[in-house]
Amino acid sequence: MVTIISTDKAPAAVGPYSQAFLAGGMLFASGQLPVDPDSGYAPDGIETQAVQCCQNVGQILKAAGMTFDNVVKTTC
Numbered sequence: 001m002v003t004i005i006s007t008d009k010a011p012a013a014v015g016p017y018s019q020a021f022l023a024g025g026m027l028f029a030s031g032q033l034p035v036d037p038d039s040g041y042a043p044d045g046i047e048t049q050a051v052q053c054c055q056n057v058g059q060i061l062k063a064a065g066m067t068f069d070n071v072v073k074t075t076c
Contacts, residue, residue: 010060
């Protein structure tokens with residue numbers, strides 16, 4: 001069974017896919033842009049943008065009932 005994960009606390013997926021889905025007990029998440037979901041804009045500066053991306057991923061993990069402790073692999 002596949003469960004679609006979606007939260008308004010992270011930017012909506014840009015394209016015909018979901019923010020994440022659960023399948024076989026594993027979460028598969030799409031890449032995150034450095035967009036603040038409240039303003040719809042990316043902050044200035046690479047460091048601030050990196051933090052925003054991580055916050056967005058954290059919100060998707062939270063929506064799935066997970067934390068960064070559950071992350072096995074990431075790619076850039």
